[in-house]
Amino acid sequence: MTRQTTMLNAYTPGTGHLSPDDQALAERRAEALGPAYRLFYETPVHLVRGHGVTLYAPDGTAYLDCYNNVASVGHCHPRVVEAMARQAATLATHTRYLNEQILTYAERLLALVPRDLSHVMFTCTGSEANDLALRIARAATGGNGIIVTDNAYHGVTLATAEMSMSIGPAVAPGPTVFPIPAPSAANYPQGIAAGFAQAVAQACDRMAAQGIRPALLIVDTIFSSDGVCPDPAGFLAPAAAAIRKAGGLFLADEVQPGFGRTGSHFWGFQRHDLIPDMISMGKPMGNGYPLAGLVLKPEIIAEFGAKSRYFNTFGGNAVAAAVGLAVLDVIRDEALQQNAATVGAALADGLRSLARRHEALGETRAAGLFIGQTIQTNGTPDPARTNRLVNALRDNHILISSTGPQGDSLKIRPPLPFSQANVDQVLTTLDRLLGSL
Amino acid sequence: MTRQTTMLNAYTPGTGHLSPDDQALAERRAEALGPAYRLFYETPVHLVRGHGVTLYAPDGTAYLDCYNNVASVGHCHPRVVEAMARQAATLATHTRYLNEQILTYAERLLALVPRDLSHVMFTCTGSEANDLALRIARAATGGNGIIVTDNAYHGVTLATAEMSMSIGPAVAPGPTVFPIPAPSAANYPQGIAAGFAQAVAQACDRMAAQGIRPALLIVDTIFSSDGVCPDPAGFLAPAAAAIRKAGGLFLADEVQPGFGRTGSHFWGFQRHDLIPDMISMGKPMGNGYPLAGLVLKPEIIAEFGAKSRYFNTFGGNAVAAAVGLAVLDVIRDEALQQNAATVGAALADGLRSLARRHEALGETRAAGLFIGQTIQTNGTPDPARTNRLVNALRDNHILISSTGPQGDSLKIRPPLPFSQANVDQVLTTLDRLLGSL
Numbered sequence: 065m066t067r068q069t070t071m072l073n074a075y076t077p078g079t080g081h082l083s084p085d086d087q088a089l090a091e092r093r094a095e096a097l098g099p100a101y102r103l104f105y106e107t108p109v110h111l112v113r114g115h116g117v118t119l120y121a122p123d124g125t126a127y128l129d130c131y132n133n134v135a136s137v138g139h140c141h142p143r144v145v146e147a148m149a150r151q152a153a154t155l156a157t158h159t160r161y162l163n164e165q166i167l168t169y170a171e172r173l174l175a176l177v178p179r180d181l182s183h184v185m186f187t188c189t190g191s192e193a194n195d196l197a198l199r200i201a202r203a204a205t206g207g208n209g210i211i212v213t214d215n216a217y218h219g220v221t222l223a224t225a226e227m228s229m230s231i232g233p234a235v236a237p238g239p240t241v242f243p244i245p246a247p248s249a250a251n252y253p254q255g256i257a258a259g260f261a262q263a264v265a266q267a268c269d270r271m272a273a274q275g276i277r278p279a280l281l282i283v284d285t286i287f288s289s290d291g292v293c294p295d296p297a298g299f300l301a302p303a304a305a306a307i308r309k310a311g312g313l314f315l316a317d318e319v320q321p322g323f324g325r326t327g328s329h330f331w332g333f334q335r336h337d338l339i340p341d342m343i344s345m346g347k348p349m350g351n352g353y354p355l356a357g358l359v360l361k362p363e364i365i366a367e368f369g370a371k372s373r374y375f376n377t378f379g380g381n382a383v384a385a386a387v388g389l390a391v392l393d394v395i396r397d398e399a400l401q402q403n404a405a406t407v408g409a410a411l412a413d414g415l416r417s418l419a420r421r422h423e424a425l426g427e428t429r430a431a432g433l434f435i436g437q438t439i440q441t442n443g444t445p446d447p448a449r450t451n452r453l454v455n456a457l458r459d460n461h462i463l464i465s466s467t468g469p470q471g472d473s474l475k476i477r478p479p480l481p482f483s484q485a486n487v488d489q490v491l492t493t494l495d496r497l498l499g500s501l
Numbered sequence: 502m503t504r505q506t507t508m509l510n511a512y513t514p515g516t517g518h519l520s521p522d523d524q525a526l527a528e529r530r531a532e533a534l535g536p537a538y539r540l541f542y543e544t545p546v547h548l549v550r551g552h553g554v555t556l557y558a559p560d561g562t563a564y565l566d567c568y569n570n571v572a573s574v575g576h577c578h579p580r581v582v583e584a585m586a587r588q589a590a591t592l593a594t595h596t597r598y599l600n601e602q603i604l605t606y607a608e609r610l611l612a613l614v615p616r617d618l619s620h621v622m623f624t625c626t627g628s629e630a631n632d633l634a635l636r637i638a639r640a641a642t643g644g645n646g647i648i649v650t651d652n653a654y655h656g657v658t659l660a661t662a663e664m665s666m667s668i669g670p671a672v673a674p675g676p677t678v679f680p681i682p683a684p685s686a687a688n689y690p691q692g693i694a695a696g697f698a699q700a701v702a703q704a705c706d707r708m709a710a711q712g713i714r715p716a717l718l719i720v721d722t723i724f725s726s727d728g729v730c731p732d733p734a735g736f737l738a739p740a741a742a743a744i745r746k747a748g749g750l751f752l753a754d755e756v757q758p759g760f761g762r763t764g765s766h767f768w769g770f771q772r773h774d775l776i777p778d779m780i781s782m783g784k785p786m787g788n789g790y791p792l793a794g795l796v797l798k799p800e801i802i803a804e805f806g807a808k809s810r811y812f813n814t815f816g817g818n819a820v821a822a823a824v825g826l827a828v829l830d831v832i833r834d835e836a837l838q839q840n841a842a843t844v845g846a847a848l849a850d851g852l853r854s855l856a857r858r859h860e861a862l863g864e865t866r867a868a869g870l871f872i873g874q875t876i877q878t879n880g881t882p883d884p885a886r887t888n889r890l891v892n893a894l895r896d897n898h899i900l901i902s903s904t905g906p907q908g909d910s911l912k913i914r915p916p917l918p919f920s921q922a923n924v925d926q927v928l929t930t931l932d933r934l935l936g937s938l
Contacts, residue, residue: 071810089599096607097817098620098799099806103597110599114592132594134814140590149586153577155551156789157569160540162526162547170533183535188625188791189815195658220813221632222660234808347814352593354625354791354815362535369536371671373508376657377571377784378626378791380534 071102071232072471073454080107085122104465106455114139117479117486119463128489130464130478133434136323136348137394138481144351144390151386159186159380169385172392174359176330178339181359186380188354190319190346191219196374197342197358198223198280201313203368207277210238211267211307213246215469217289218282218317227282230289230469240276242267246290246469247299256295261302268310278312285332286321288475291468292429292436294326300336308341313364316340319356320434323348324395324480327405327432335431353387354378400480404432407482411435414491422498424449435476436467445472449501456497462490508539508669509908510891517544522559541902543892551576554916554923556900565926567901567915570871573760573785574831575918581788581827588823596623596817606822609829611796613767615776618796623817625791627756627783628656633811634779634795635660635717638750640805644714647675648704648744650683652906654726655719655754664719667726667906677713679704683727683906684736693732698739705747715749722769723758725912728905729866729873731763737773745778750801753777756793757871760785761832761917764842764869772868790824791815837917841869844919848872851928859935861886872913873904882909886938893934899927 075090082090090108093101109127113120116138119127129139137144151165159166170184187193202208210227212218217230225231226238237243244263245251252259268278281303287293304314321332322345333340341364346356357380368374378384395401412430415437419425426438426445439450447470454474457464467475478486512527519527527545530538546564550557553575556564566576574581588602596603607621624630639645647664649655654667662668663675674680681700682688689696705715718740724730741751758769759782770777778801783793794817805811815821832838849867852874856862863875863882876887884907891911894901904912915923 074810086599089601089604092604092608093599095619096604096611096621097596098622098797098802100622100802100809100811101596102810102812103599108599111594112592112600114594119592119594119598134595135593140593142590145586145589148589149582152582152585152789153579155549155556156572156577157548157551157556158571159534159538161556162523162530162540162545163549164526167526167529167533171529174533182532184533185535185537189629189813191629191813192626192658199659199662220811221629221658222636223658225636231809352589352815352818352820354821360535365535365537372537372668373511373539374537374657375539376626376628378789381789383789384791 072466073104073451075103075105075108082107086110105458109458109463117482125461128462128486130462130476130490132479133320133325133477134347135352136325136480137351137391137398137400138479141351141394143394144387147386147390148353148383151383156381156383158377160375163382165382165385166380169388172389173357177343177359180339181343181361183362183365184357184359185374186384187356187358187376188378190344190356191221191224192376192379193319193344193346193356193358194218194224194282194317195221197282197315197344200342200360200365200368201279201315204364205277205279205312207279207312208240209271209276209278209312210241211264211278211281212241212243213283213287213290214243215246215290216243216284242270246287247293248291257299257302260299261306264303264306265310268307268312278307278310280313280315281307282315282317284317284320285336286326286431286434288320288434289467291473292434292475294335294429294431294434297335298337300333301338304338304340313341315342315344317344319344319346323391324401325404325432325434325477327401327408330401349391350384350387351391353384355384355388398481403482404480407484407487408432408435410484411476411487411490414487418491418495422495424498424501433478433480433482437474437476438472439474445470447471450474452501453497456501457493460493460497462493509904510541510888510902512540512542512545519544523547542895546895546900554919562898565899565923567899567913567927569916570757570762570914571784572789573762573917574788574828574835574837575916578788578831580831581824584823584827585790585820588820593818593820595814597812600819602819602822603817606825609826610794614780614796617776618780618798620799620802621794621796622811623821624793624795624813625815627781627793628658628661629813629816630756630781630783630793630795631655631661631719631754632658634719634752634781637779637797637802637805638716638752640808641801642714642716642749644716644749645677646708646713646715646749647678648701648715648718649678649680650720650724650727651680652683652727653680653721679707683724684730685728694736694739697736698743701740701743702747705744705749715744715747717750717752718744719752719754721754721757722773723763723868723871725757725871726904728910729871729912731772731866731868731871734772735774737770738775741775741777750778752779752781754781756781756783758868760828761838762841762869762871762914764838764845767838786828787821787824788828790821792821792825835918840919841917844921844924845869845872847921848913848924848927851924855928855932859932861935861938870915870917870919874911874913875909876911882907884908887911889938890934893938894930897930897934899930
């Protein structure tokens with residue numbers, strides 16, 4: 065497998081059709097933020113306002129957001145904003161004083177995971193949660209071998225970037241990181257469940273041959289950057305068993321699929337009928353407020369906790385807890401998980417119907433409002449065509465991006481209050497655009 | 502030097518004089534958050550509200566906050582809360598779309614640093630900023646050797662924890678981490694400036710002997726966890742020259758001293774008349790909102806930026822930028838840096854006066870509102886007496902903590918709107934307590 069060398073759907077400075085104002089902003093960005101920052105699209109999008117599933121440009125142009133899974137309960141949700149403002153005006157201090165807010169939130173979160181996982185630790189980002197998980201796994205297992213998928217993304221800290229193959233070859237995998245092929249039918253023609261578990265066992269054997277003990281199998285349970293791999297539900301359970309058999313732990317990275325997005329369940333791992341040792345969570349957790357966390361079995365943290373303390377200055381502060389509670393309330397009160405199931409199924413069905421008339425639409429891989437849609441030419445996945453479609457959609461005011469190691473699939477994961485009318489808009493626009501791409 | 506093995510000023514479960522309500526909260530904490538979380542004080546403090554320099558318990562008891570440098574412009578400052586709420590209700594999305602807010606903020610920040618440092622990258626925490634600095638330094642220098650002080654604290658990610666000796670022996674220093682003694686008169690009787698620079702050069706020699714090339718000298722420019730080492734101003738410049746001579750970079754960690762706290766200057770490094778290669782910043786930057794960043798010379802990021810991209814989901818989002826701008830506005834409009842200089846000097850002078858009558862007060866090390874105050878017995882620093890004093894102050898409604906490798910100094914760093922009346926309260930209370938401790 066060839067790994068991508070540049071970012072999918074990135075703007076190339078000096079190209080595109082920017083207005084003079086936007087051109088000036090892009091130049092100020094390069095000047096102030098430097099060369100490591102990237103914008104999306106051939107012609108970047110300038111945004112000034114968000115509401116529900118819609119983002120607005122300065123001239124009032126409305127973009128339908130089919131991409132942003134952070135503002136998961138809807139952009140600028142008033143209940144979340146109000147909870148944030150109220151708590152920020154009351155108390156915003158850290159976890160070394162007694163305060164009830166963090167406990168109310170912790171207990172609400174823990175009620176949403178299997179009983180065996182009874183502790184939660186708070187961080188500010190998913191990167192920090194996965195980085196902490198690695199520290200804890202090393203203490204708990206005495207090993208430091210890590211298994212990830214070929215195009216995984218787990219964070220931007222030094223340790224998590226080294227286990228994030230999707231960042232590209234500029235970041236070499238860490239010496240104890242063992243990538244395995246993502247759980248797709250193409251990679252495991254003999255069957256995904258058995259094949260993926262076997263790949264885990266073989267990676268453990270390769271570790272053993274190098275004198276490395278396994279600490280962790282970490283997977284995004286929807287495999288977003290690997291191109292979205294949801295099926296068959298249940299395939300992850302044998303892989304989790306395989307890492308445990310070798311003495312390692314199974315970490316479900318729920319930063320992307322968690323909080324109801326997959327529709328049938330609140331967490332992605334629940335589709336696979338297994339109980340993880342640790343669960344990391346982030347992006348949608350605070351609907352944009354920097355809030356993330358790690359839920360774990362108490363026996364996993366016993367060794368780490370006996371010797372080390374953990375303190376994250378902003379992690380789990382009272383405002384973060386108030387925001388997190390408001391997000392859980394909105395998901396429940398607006399039945400957003402159920403909406404993800406219903407509307408996600410309608411979108412996936414619509415894509416499959418459209419595929420009968422448009423050869424460009426290949427496989428649709430979907431779980432609720434997390435969808436990977438292969439774009440192909442003559443039956444072969446086609447990254448260039450995918451890129452043209454992503455940019456044509458942007459020009460038609462639908463925000464979406466691509467995914468997969470080659471960038472040959474649309475990545476569709478809108479805010480959860482997505483409606484049937486939004487689905488119709490996406491399908492109608494795709495139908496029109498695919499005729500000429 | 503013996504490193505501390507447990508956290509300074511930590512609550513021991515099952516001890517103290519907790520009310521039944523607080524006892525119940527402490528038990529819920531242990532149950533939900535697990536064994537790695539710690540509370541402050543022999544009897545933890547339960548807080549429900551904050552305003553200015555005051556924190557309130559549920560029964561209305563007011564605590565004078567002499568410790569929290571995060572809520573640096575004052576707890577729950579209305580201008581900061583309002584900026585946060587307004588932007589969160591408007592747009593909260595990330596840095597891959599064009600948006601002016603982040604650029605306005607970036608340019609305001611960059612105007613506050615030396616011209617040579619012209620790029621800023623945004624993260625959510627100081628840990629993430631230092632972790633990113635390490636990744637960039639490795640790319641820029643081709644080396645991976647890191648020099649830190651003996652009781653440094655630079656973060657909680659795997660990479661930054663391994664360069665944070667103050668976490669204690671449970672976290673071993675990384676194999677390429679070379680600790681050197683903190684810049685105190687006791688450690689460098691021959692003179693701090695020359696001695697500290699020589700220690701840097703010797704650490705580089707030890708690296709060379711092991712085939713390790715230097716990447717980074719990183720210091721908190723106020724040396725908070727080392728016990729606060731501000732003087733003599735200027736001593737850091739030769740150390741920065743020494744690491745550069747060996748091919749490494751100098752990173753000023755301004756997470757604690759930055760944003761006006763040291764009074765005479767906006768940044769701690771400015772007291773030392775040097776220009777860093779990189780500046781990390783965090784804690785007070787968002788007054789409690791998770792906001793941090795890294796400012797750097799463009800030539801440092803050229804190699805990293807040519808090969809790698811950097812994206813931090815929440816880092817530099819529009820709300821973070823609005824909050825950061827409000828914090829800068831308040832520091833300027835309320836003349837908080839000047840206040841730190843004036844009131845900090847009054848507090849330091851008052852402590853030195855008090856020392857003439859109380860043998861327990863040893864050396865006062867101060868820069869603005871960042872003060873380390875040695876507590877001693879018969880001229881010898883006394884960690885147990887320091888701990889008794891910290892807890893007696895807490896019982897007298899003054900929140901403070903201890904610092905230094907042995908925990909033999911008070912760490913005083915209140916919110917910047919600290920007043921002369923607040924200084925008087927601290928001095929009067931100390932005068933009374935020191936008679937019987």
